[in-house]
Amino acid sequence: MHLPDGSVRPYYAGYQKWLDGVSAERMARKRQEADALFHRFGITFAVYGEEEGAERLIPFDVIPRIIPADEWQKLAAGLRQRIKALNAFIADIYHDQEIIKAGKIPPEQVLSNAQYRPEMQGVDVPNGIYAAIAGVDIVRAGAGEFYVLEDNLRVPSGVSYMIEDRRMMMRLFPELFNRHRVAPVEHYPDLLLDTLRSVAPKGVPDPNVVVLTPGSYNSAYFEHAFLAQQMGVELVEGQDLFVRDGQVFMRTTQGPQRVDVIYRRIDDDFLDPLAFRPDSMLGVPGLLNAYREGGVTLANAIGTGVADDKSIYPYVPDMVRFYLGEEPLLNNVPTYMLRKPDDLAYVLEHLPELVVKEVHGAGGYGMLVGPASTKAEIEAFRERIIASPEKYIAQPTLALSTCPTFVDAGIAPRHIDLRPFVLSGNEVRFVPGGLTRVALKDGSLVVNSSQGGGTKDTWVLEA
Numbered sequence: 001m002h003l004p005d006g007s008v009r010p011y012y013a014g015y016q017k018w019l020d021g022v023s024a025e026r027m028a029r030k031r032q033e034a035d036a037l038f039h040r041f042g043i044t045f046a047v048y049g050e051e052e053g054a055e056r057l058i059p060f061d062v063i064p065r066i067i068p069a070d071e072w073q074k075l076a077a078g079l080r081q082r083i084k085a086l087n088a089f090i091a092d093i094y095h096d097q098e099i100i101k102a103g104k105i106p107p108e109q110v111l112s113n114a115q116y117r118p119e120m121q122g123v124d125v126p127n128g129i130y131a132a133i134a135g136v137d138i139v140r141a142g143a144g145e146f147y148v149l150e151d152n153l154r155v156p157s158g159v160s161y162m163i164e165d166r167r168m169m170m171r172l173f174p175e176l177f178n179r180h181r182v183a184p185v186e187h188y189p190d191l192l193l194d195t196l197r198s199v200a201p202k203g204v205p206d207p208n209v210v211v212l213t214p215g216s217y218n219s220a221y222f223e224h225a226f227l228a229q230q231m232g233v234e235l236v237e238g239q240d241l242f243v244r245d246g247q248v249f250m251r252t253t254q255g256p257q258r259v260d261v262i263y264r265r266i267d268d269d270f271l272d273p274l275a276f277r278p279d280s281m282l283g284v285p286g287l288l289n290a291y292r293e294g295g296v297t298l299a300n301a302i303g304t305g306v307a308d309d310k311s312i313y314p315y316v317p318d319m320v321r322f323y324l325g326e327e328p329l330l331n332n333v334p335t336y337m338l339r340k341p342d343d344l345a346y347v348l349e350h351l352p353e354l355v356v357k358e359v360h361g362a363g364g365y366g367m368l369v370g371p372a373s374t375k376a377e378i379e380a381f382r383e384r385i386i387a388s389p390e391k392y393i394a395q396p397t398l399a400l401s402t403c404p405t406f407v408d409a410g411i412a413p414r415h416i417d418l419r420p421f422v423l424s425g426n427e428v429r430f431v432p433g434g435l436t437r438v439a440l441k442d443g444s445l446v447v448n449s450s451q452g453g454g455t456k457d458t459w460v461l462e463a
Helices: 010-020 024-041 069-093 107-111 159-172 188-198 221-231 287-292 313-324 341-349 375-387
Strands: 044-046 055-057 060-067 133-141 145-152 209-212 234-236 241-244 247-250 257-259 261-264 297-299 354-358 367-369 392-396 402-407 410-419 421-424 435-438 454-460
Touching (some): 010 060, 024 159, 024 402, 060 069, 060 159, 060 402, 060 410, 069 133, 069 145, 069 313, 159 221, 159 454, 188 209, 188 221, 188 297, 188 421, 209 221, 221 234, 247 287, 287 297, 367 375, 402 435
Parallel strands (some): 209 234, 261 297
Antiparallel strands (some): 044 055, 133 145, 133 410, 247 257, 410 435
């Protein structure tokens, strides 16, 4: 909200003026009201392994994060470029593998990757779109430049909280939306449905779309149900679907109904017990064959995970240059690859200064934040790295930007990131903004909800 000299950034001026006139008691009341409403609406998530209860609220902060229009335009151009390159990369590695032949990426990084699916080799998907839905985690650091922290291409989550956070702010503080020209996000489900329909198998004039969920015990079940309801499509589990003659059908009270596009919120391993894990009760037997034959579209495609693996992340700028012939508009965070002896030696020497992550990790688990760790934690992590260096990458600890946040002690700075959701179909589209996640613990850099992070509404101001 403030510049280094203490003055208010111009695009925050109107909000700051309003905030100066609001009592701390009113803000506290509004926060309690938000918690009560989220609880009543069932806007929760589950944390696996927790004893005290299956469902938890994601803490919601009542102070928005504001992004000016010109800044968003630059970010949007970079997101569009990055996702185009990632889709081109996935198409390439499952077809001609030109980027490997050109020596831009070592073959073992792709072909030995746990997320690489040989079953997808040579499979053509509609429009060449493998990641129809992507969530890109963005941070701002140092002199204010944006960095991509990671790409989420498998089953990115959190978009329901983006929409619900906006609804909550409009309910709690309607007067603010009269004072500010905030770009809307409520039409995301319409864009999502258009995108899914646009990647249907060829020759299907009126595609039937469903959302495939692992079921009500999944941590993101609220989101699965929310998106199905908002799009006006069926929410199904694996047992509701079956494959016949190379096509997928849904069981209904009126008899079988063909399904053309499955927005799946289930990991690859569990999608088809005949092709992947035989013990999976969540998937649909024969789904892979129907998909390979073009009888159904899966969004996102099987095998997209190879492109969001943290060991592939350092190569994304090269993908932009290779496939698009352009310079990357968004920076990567400098990354050490611990399978390289020189990088490993440097990281082991500087562990207290670095962030170390598992290449297949997610949700803020399996990582070391050096400056926030004890000597014992650092030494224990050192042993894990030495045992399997190829499983880790390391990055400098960025001076992440902060945003004013209403905490128990009042208004204080807390570190944030941003997850815009990028939709790829006939064109690349998104709603302005995304999900801002905030590390509520003082000094913490971990924004994940499973690690105690919260969310706040993201305002992109219209020019």
